[in-house]
Amino acid sequence: MDTKPNVSLAYGPGILATGASTIPTSFIIWSKDRNGKQRKSGGDTWSVNITYSAVEEDSTAEPKTVTAAIEDMNDGTYFIQYTPPEAGTYTVSVTLDKAHVRGSPWTIERMS
Numbered sequence: 001m002d003t004k005p006n007v008s009l010a011y012g013p014g015i016l017a018t019g020a021s022t023i024p025t026s027f028i029i030w031s032k033d034r035n036g037k038q039r040k041s042g043g044d045t046w047s048v049n050i051t052y053s054a055v056e057e058d059s060t061a062e063p064k065t066v067t068a069a070i071e072d073m074n075d076g077t078y079f080i081q082y083t084p085p086e087a088g089t090y091t092v093s094v095t096l097d098k099a100h101v102r103g104s105p106w107t108i109e110r111m112s
Contacts, residue, residue, distance in 0.1 A: 039076030087112040
């Protein structure tokens with residue numbers, strides 16, 4: 001694969017600074033090659049790691065995780081969907097071979 005995470009993009013409501021909890025949200029990863037051109041095929045092994053701390057939790061509590069569904073659209077894009085289970089501060093990290101996509105990680109406040 002020729003995908004380079006540092007020039008690839010992610011965009012959509014699932015990585016915006018604020019949003020609602022308990023409602024499914026999503027974003028898209030747009031894979032690009034070393035020259036910044038959009039990839040036209042799939043097969044990349046993107047990792048999406050989502051952790052959060054609930055609003056009412058003690059700040060020393062271990063972060064909880066949320067599972068994200070990753071759908072390879074086979075055209076260089078990947079559809080990511082997850083549902084924040086409760087209000088809190090979420091961190092969304094998107095990596096390929098341990099390298100972050102441009103802008104990752106994002107910190108997001110989810111309200112109830």
